[in-house]
Amino acid sequence: MKTLIAIVVAALAAPLSAQWLNYPTPGVPKAANGQPNLSAPVPKTADGKPDFSGIWRVERGRVADGPPCLTRGCQELRTGDQWLDFGAGLSGGLPYQPWAADAKKQRMDQEGKDDPTSWCLPLGVPRLLVSPELMKIVQTPGLMVILNERNAGFRQVFTDGRPLPEDPQPTWNGYSTAKWEGDTLVVQTNGLRDGIWLDRYGSPITDSAKVTERFRRTNYGSLEIGVTVDDPKAYTKPWTAKVTERIVLNTELMDYICAENEKDMKTHMVGK
């Protein structure tokens, strides 16, 4: 028990900085009192679309009725509920196929020791949206890039009108294309590899998954992403979760390289 808590803390702890990166974010709207006005209107790109560019962090704050931690210790970490259970807040939870419900139960019983992220593998789509570290969106006319502190990883979302490939090489991030519906960017992803974990509980996602993410910046300070997973191999029907991200100002991403000085895998990850 202690071992696992220690591992989780070690895995999530950010490196202590010699100097905190505090260069001021340019163009922040200010309220009358000089504080950032997070409810100010959304910035726009040159072609009049909402600009999602910025540093974001998934909303934390585990509510009392949120999903229980696998172990003690995660209250202080304050991961988002969806990091633990992507179905958090959905009535009845995720509609698992029987084998998927069994897999999740077994994974929880094993304290999540086979979670790919415990082995320094990528977060994958859409789990990278709810990882507790900072993420940055760089939006350009034909391409949106999502940068994650974890393993200094990137993901591309093509917004240049190209179609999804029919049979792409399966990967953790898959292949993502997007189009606008009004002020919402609708991102579709296929080509995900088998064996991705959606969350710490071990909700599975398979290579039959199609993921739709509807990005909407509701004001300067908030990004809402409606995530729909259509994965008939793992779930009895398509389901939709809503992820909220908050802007993070006056700092920068710090690379977190999981494999650096890694000491946990061989000895400590044993489950119960």
Next chain:
Amino acid sequence: MKSIFVAIIAISAPLGAQWLNYPTPGVPKAANGKPNLSAPAPKTADGKPDFSGMWQAFRGVMNTNRPCPTGECDELRDTDHWLNYGAGMPGGLPYQPWAAAKLKQREADLGKDDPTSYCLPLGTPRDLVAPGFKKIVHTPGLMVLMNERNASFRQIFIDGRPLPEDPQPSWSGYSTAKWEGDTLVVQTNGLRDDMWLDRSGSPLTDAAKVTERFRRPNYGHLEIEVSIDDPKAYTKPWTATKITENIRLNTEMLDDNCVEGERDMKHMVGK
């Protein structure tokens, strides 16, 4: 010999179910309809050269200091700089005595302790010469370098901010840039200690300041001049021979996650 085998596994790209072949938009064409790689470099809205695109370091002849059996590693055709950043420099890199000794020992060990052999990051400026594809996303205030290896990124700030004085040391460091005419001059500090600059094991320490001068002389090429000032590892600052990157058209990056299905580490024993 064994080390060559390991290198092949580490570098080989996954085979695709369907090759990604979406056509690159806006490619200038010659009279015969082929891409005109010597056409002028594209410009950004503010008239600066636009470095955006997918690039691959020029793969030349195999470096003579690591002989390569015909028919085996010819096809890999690493860049000379990947093998040794001092390639083509008369006398090679000006190693401090401890650094020269380290290099010798690492070569004797067949590079078994190369951080990239353990799936650690390439770091700056080794990321420029890795054999895979890289992509540059060039925006008004920020240039992002994305590398297929570990699907990893590096940021270069071009919004006028200063370098931090004492940043948290990292593999990529902290990079800011300013324009000198059509050349983007990138300066990096905050590198972690004991990085490997190349497969030979040329060291880079936390005292290093790295300057990279990016130029796009025409549509098809990027030229980067890398200067290293690292008094802990080198007796004087040095500038590597010019790195040339070729544009890559009509395809896309494929993530190469080193730790995925990793089976090699336990075999890396040196000679």
